[in-house]
Amino acid sequence: MxxxxxGPVSNEDxxxxxxxxxxxxxxxxxxxxxxxxxxxxxxxxxxxIGFDNDYRVFFSDQNPHLQAFDQQQKTYTKNDNILFVITPMHGDVFAPDVLSAVEEATRQAWLLPYALRVDSVTNFQYSQATEDDLVVADLVSNPASLSASELSEIKRVALSEPFIVNQLLSENADVTAVNITFQMPQASLDEVPAAVEAVRALKTEIESAYPVTVHLSGVVMLSNAFFESSMQDMASLIPLMYLVIIITMMLLLRxxxxxxxxxxxxxxxxxxxxxxxxxxxxxxxxxxxxxxxxxxxxxxxxxxxxxxxxxxxxxxxxxxxxxxxxxxxxxxxxxxxxxxxxxxxxxxxxxxxxxxxxxxxxxxxxxxxxxxxxxxxxxxxxxxVLPVKAQMSESRVGKWMDACGDFVIRRRRVVFAVSALIAIGLVAAVPLNQFDDDFVGYFDESVQFRTDTDYVNENLTGIYQIQYSLPAGEDYGVSNPAFLRDTQNFVEWFRSQPEVVHVNSFTDTFKRINKNMHGDNDAFYRLPEDKELAAQYLLLYELSLPEGLDLNNQMDIGKSATQVIVTLKDMPSSKLAAVSARGEAWLKQNTAMESYGVGPAVMFAHISETNMRSMLLGTFIAILVISLLITLALRNVRLGVLSLIPNLLPLGAAFGAWGLLVGEVNVAVTMVTGMALGIVVDDSVHFLSKYLRARREQGLDREGAVRYAFSSVGVAIIVTSIILVAGFLILAQSSFGMNADMGLLTAITIVVALFADFLLLPILLIKLDAKEYKLPESKQVTLPNTSTDTANAKQENSYA
Missing domain, CATH: 1.20.1640.10 (Multidrug efflux transporter AcrB transmembrane domain)
Incomplete structure (x- = not known):
């Protein structure tokens, strides 16, 4: 030509x-x-576009675990915190310079943006009896002036306090923490970054002035890590993706x-x-x-x-x-x-x-x-517009596609048997997967939050908490001896559980006050047995507390409920959910109270299971809609139904491979089904469309149409699959685990789908497409410069 x-193309309608x-x-x-x-x-x-860095965005307003948590946050002081963890370079915490660092960090933490409360070893409100008075004061004041004996006594007291040990101080006193609680007004997306920036500045100042190192963890740092991880990925993954695309396109199109x-x-x-x-x-x-x-x-x-x-x-x-x-x-x-x-x-x-x-x-x-x-x-x-030209040589890959089509047709029984056995074996491995979401494990070791939090988990305290609000049944009921006994029994039961690191309860403070009011006699380190006396003790203690260190983090305003916070060791979310459920069951069986464990850890522990249930419906609807669209587009019900096999089988096989390779399903993995289905359909649609074009417009038989499909679209399918796999493998390099897992599983699904489209779909077409396609004279199409049925296809399949 x-x-x-x-000019128009001749010989075309x-x-x-x-x-x-x-x-x-x-x-x-x-x-x-x-x-x-x-x-x-x-x-x-x-x-x-802004960036929402609140971890709550992962939960819908209808999520029952979020609703319960928000309700508890309204009752007590919010638990959005940064744990400012201080480690001495030499010796233990109870040295004048280290305690001075803690005291200075505590003092400056009150001045941080949105700071509501600051707790540390130095400002721990220690109560003791002085004659007939109850004296409540900071455990440590002016540490630089303390003698060795005074430091030793402070260390003894700190290591004997249930509130401090394994929460603000390690058991061997070599690591301590300043816990900073924040009240974010949620009026701006800059609140969390502002708080984190100020805390990091404080970290730099403390490390430069004292012989200590500082690690930062906590819920606020978690929220900020979401933002920083995303910015890091967008800065690194997008340029890498462009590089891969440009190189691949240049190799393909030349x-x-x-x-x-x-x-x-x-x-x-x-x-x-x-x-x-x-x-x-x-x-x-x-x-x-x-x-x-x-x-x-x-x-x-x-x-x-x-x-x-x-x-x-x-x-x-x-x-x-x-x-x-x-x-x-x-x-x-x-x-x-x-x-x-x-x-x-x-x-x-x-x-x-x-x-x-x-x-x-x-x-x-x-x-x-x-x-x-x-x-x-x-x-x-x-x-x-662009003056592009086509290279006249046929690609080597195009010749491979012709050979691939011939091989599949010639060896179809063996190919089908081997492919089916492998697919069945992979699908059988699907039950090996278990639900598990770890909001710290979402980040890899390149994220500072992850490394700092791992350090805290290994050296100071657990990072997962379950919060229970125990109702006393009446205003000021927290002073009721029966309620206090039930609460203490609940606390002691939890402390006996192997997964528990620390339990925070006001019953420990009640026992200490009772001891104080009896001349600091250790025999009275127990709960008061008289309600009126307990109420007086509570009032006296509360009036002695300084501003900002009230009891709102442990009791509601009406003194009708108290909060028990259980800190756990590092564990899979499935086990965390089980521990939470055990606590709820113990309360029902042993007390008249009912309470449900709440907190970010609990919410993330249930997110995968909840999401999978909702996504099953979404995936089912997607399958129906996609199948209907393919059937209508192909105008062939039999092929529309047949197309489900190479489209659904890769999903099952990929999840089976995931079970063998990883075995843990988080919320991102549950999202892959519907998403990947929409992607893997593409190759089968292109293959089927070329197959039907060969049968309807060129009058080829089934084997000839399969060869035409391989020749005409095989290279494009190969190249698009390579780019898709490369793109999702690049996503799998994300520092954010959700995105990384989603990328890796989708890449596996696309690879399996490619084999299904090349090895199973052609054989199914040959076996099951029994329909005869008549070729009306008006539908005959003679393509330019062609001599055989597939010569044009071979040309189309070559690189430009």
Whole structure:
């Protein structure tokens, strides 16, 4: 064919797709300008995007564990804290310079933004009897002036106090902590970063002035770690993803112009999705920030299918514009369908009980739709302008695809048997997976919060807490001896549990006051037995406390309930949930009280199981919708149902492989089902569309149509799969465990799906597609420069 620039492709029907391609080519400059301007308008919304670094965003307002926790936070002082952990470089904590560091850190901590309460060894309110008076004062004052004997006595007292040991002081007195409680007004997204920045400045000051090292942990540091981890990933993973895409595209297309156009499509797809999120008022979280990498990965596929076919047409003698028409006709339907099914898969995330995954699904679905729009408008318009040329040589991979098709057909019984056995074996391993969410383990060792928290867990106290609010049944009922006995029994039972590090309860303070009021006689270190006397003790002690160190963290205002906080060793979330349930059961069986364990650790312990239940429905609906879309698009019910096998089997096999390799399912892993289903459908749709085109328009038999599908779309499927796997493996390098696990499992699923599409789907088509396709004379299509049924396919399958 002559290399004309505008003429229509001969031997093709002038249908709506060709007419649309003609419009794109005619109006290419206007279309490019309009696309850029419209994209910039949408992208401008990105300036409204903020980052929500509150760990509560992982739980919906309807989450019963969050509701219970919020209710308890309204009753008692909030438990949002930073644990400022101090370790002496030499000796133990009870040296003048170390205690001076603790005292200075305690004093300055009161001045931090949003600080509400500060607890440490130095300001611990120690009570003792002086004649007939109860004296309550800081345990340590002016440590630099203390004698060795005074320091020894303070150490003895501190190590005998249940409130201090294994919470503010290690058992061997070599590590201590200042616990800073914050009251965030939640009026600005900058509150947590501001508090953390101030604490880090204090850490630097203390370390430079005293012979100590400081580690930072706690709930506020956890919230900040979500933000910093996401920023770190966006700064490192996105450039790496662009590098992989550019290298792969250059190797595939061997055209700078085509690579440049693809990069623009990817960039616009990603940025318009972020802009739309900004206009919608969404706030980024660690899961939703992964949308940028995912969109970049998915947006490549549409461009590859369009460009590979376009360059195939150019190699067959078509002009650049004719090749654009040719590619539009062959790819518009499959690209539209795969974009739609991918969007449906990501939209199924809205069934999740974890709101950040709603945002991830919606942002990515929007990005996928935009990638489709850019790929069938902006990309062909740009290719109509850029002076790209096609290499005339056929790729080695294209020849491999022909050989692969022949091998699968020739050895189909053996291939099917081996593939089926491997798939069944992997699916059988699915039960090896267990639910487990560790909000500290979400971060890898490159995140400072993770290393500091591991240090605290190993050297001072546990990092997981369960909080119980025990109701006394009446105002001022906390002074009732019967209630105090039940509470103390509950506390002692928990202290006997092997998983428990520390239990904080006001009953210990009651026993100390009772001892004080009896001349500090150790025989009276027990709970008071008279309600009125207990109430007087409580009032006297409370009036002696300084401002900011009241009892609101242990009792409600009406003195009708008290809070017991259980600190646990490092353990899987499944065991933590079991410990919480054991405590609830003990209360029911041994007292008249009923209380449920709450806290961030409890919420995260249940998040995977709760999410899996909600996602089962979402995945089921996604399967129905995607299957219906494929069936309608293929106009063949049998093939629509048959397509479920290579699309669902990889999900089961991937989860089985996950059970063998990892065995732990967190909330991110439960999200993969619907998301991956939408992605893995793409390859089977492209394969089936080429198979049906060969049968309906070229009159090929089943084996010939399978060979045509391998030859025509095999390379594109291979390359898109490589890019998808590379993209999700890059996501698997995230410092945030949720995103890393999601990326790794999705990559495994795509690899399994590739084998299913190449090894199982062709054999199923040969075995089960018994329908005869009549070829009407009007439907016969003679493609340019072809001599055999698959010669054109082989050309299309080669690199540009």
């Amino acid at each position: 002559s290399q004309n620039t505008e 002038i249908g709506p797709l060709t007419a649309y391609a003609n419009f794109v080519i005619r109006q290419r400059w206007w279309l490019i300008v309009f696309t850029v301007v419209a994209a910039l308008v949408v992208i401008s919304g990105a300036r409204f 055209s700078f112009g085509a690579t440049f156009a693809t990069v623009l499509v990817i960039l616009f797809s990603m940025l318009t999705a972020m802009g739309a999120a900004g206009w919608a008022g969404l706030k980024l979280t660690p899961p939703s920030s992964a949308a940028t990498t995912i969109i970049m990965t998915l947006a490549v596929a549409d461009s590859i299918h369009f460009l590979v076919t376009m360059f195939s047409g150019m190699r067959k003698g078509m002009s650049r514009h004719d090749a654009i028409r040719y590619s539009m006709r062959l790819n518009f339907g499959p690209i539209f369908l795969t974009s739609l099914t991918t969007a449906v898969g990501f939209l199924s995330m809205n069934f999740s009980d974890t709101p950040p995954f709603h945002d991830l699904g919606n942002i990515t679905a929007f990005g996928v739709v935009m990638a489709f729009i850019f790929s069938i408008s902006f990309l062909p318009a740009l290719m109509a």
